[in-house]
Amino acid sequence: MPEGPEIRRAADRIQKALAGRRLQSVFFAFDVLRPWCERLRGEAVAAVDTVGKHMLIRFDDGTRIYSHNQLYGRWFVRPRDQLPDTGRSLRLALHTRSHSALLYSASAIDVIPEEAISSDHRLAGLGPDPLHPDLRPARVRARLLDARYRRRALAGLLLDQGFFAGLGNYLRSEILYAAGVHPAHRPIDCSDNQLTALAQAILYLPRRSYRTGGITNDPALVRRLRQRGIPREALRFKVFGRAGEACYQCGVSIQRSTVGGRRAYHCPVCQPDCNV
Numbered sequence: 001m002p003e004g005p006e007i008r009r010a011a012d013r014i015q016k017a018l019a020g021r022r023l024q025s026v027f028f029a030f031d032v033l034r035p036w037c038e039r040l041r042g043e044a045v046a047a048v049d050t051v052g053k054h055m056l057i058r059f060d061d062g063t064r065i066y067s068h069n070q071l072y073g074r075w076f077v078r079p080r081d082q083l084p085d086t087g088r089s090l091r092l093a094l095h096t097r098s099h100s101a102l103l104y105s106a107s108a109i110d111v112i113p114e115e116a117i118s119s120d121h122r123l124a125g126l127g128p129d130p131l132h133p134d135l136r137p138a139r140v141r142a143r144l145l146d147a148r149y150r151r152r153a154l155a156g157l158l159l160d161q162g163f164f165a166g167l168g169n170y171l172r173s174e175i176l177y178a179a180g181v182h183p184a185h186r187p188i189d190c191s192d193n194q195l196t197a198l199a200q201a202i203l204y205l206p207r208r209s210y211r212t213g214g215i216t217n218d219p220a221l222v223r224r225l226r227q228r229g230i231p232r233e234a235l236r237f238k239v240f241g242r243a244g245e246a247c248y249q250c251g252v253s254i255q256r257s258t259v260g261g262r263r264a265y266h267c268p269v270c271q272p273d274c275n276v
Contacts, residue, residue: 004166
């Protein structure tokens with residue numbers, strides 16, 4: 001599933017192509033939304049906003065098209081009427097005179113009038129977005145120690161969109177590794193240094209992934225790996241997807257586990273379980 005950085009990058013592409021331009025035609029695959037096709041035709045796109053994994057295409061009158069890519073959804077931005085060569089099902093299409101923004105395979109699509117935004121249940125319960133430029137480590141640290149969260153295992157907590165919006169499976173493993181924290185630990189189990197490291201990693205790793213197009217690994221290490229001919233997919237992460245491979249820090253094999261039905265990765269030396 002795309003995480004917050006991927007959705008924000010898709011939003012940037014859509015905004016670049018559509019913002020300030022009026023829609024000449026709109027397509028929704030779902031019958032319940034088709035009355036909006038004519039109502040939105042001729043409206044100008046004001047901005048493309050994101051909150052975590054949720055995207056909101058905002059129009060001048062305050063109406064938003066809501067979407068969540070879920071597991072398989074994918075946005076394409078193309079010159080007008082140049083559809084991508086894909087076997088996916090088209091679910092939403094927005095056409096200006098010069099460009100098309102096309103969402104395939106997702107089913108979480110809606111139109112939200114301006115007066116309903118503040119009460120929309122999909123958005124009302126979301127936590128802060130680490131990509132928001134005003135979010136600082138002190139606020140993240142305070143949230144980690146909040147009574148609602150401090151006794152929850154971090155491997156599960158970091159996937160809770162009410163805790164922080166936009167974190168997902170790869171960011172969970174990378175954040176915990178960067179902080180030197182075992183996935184089973186709770187915020188209340190962490191030292192001051194670990195809490196500080198967690199607060200910093202919750203911010204800088206999603207922001208790094210956004211800047212790099214999905215690479216959370218240290219830039220200097222990435223350069224060295226590229227010089228050795230390592231392909232992009234193999235150098236993106238410190239631990240995620242690297243089960244059985246050597247930890248870059250200590251050389252011990254990265255371990256894979258299943259937490260909450262989803263795969264997680266950690267280094268048993270750099271992230272020791274103090275309860276064992």
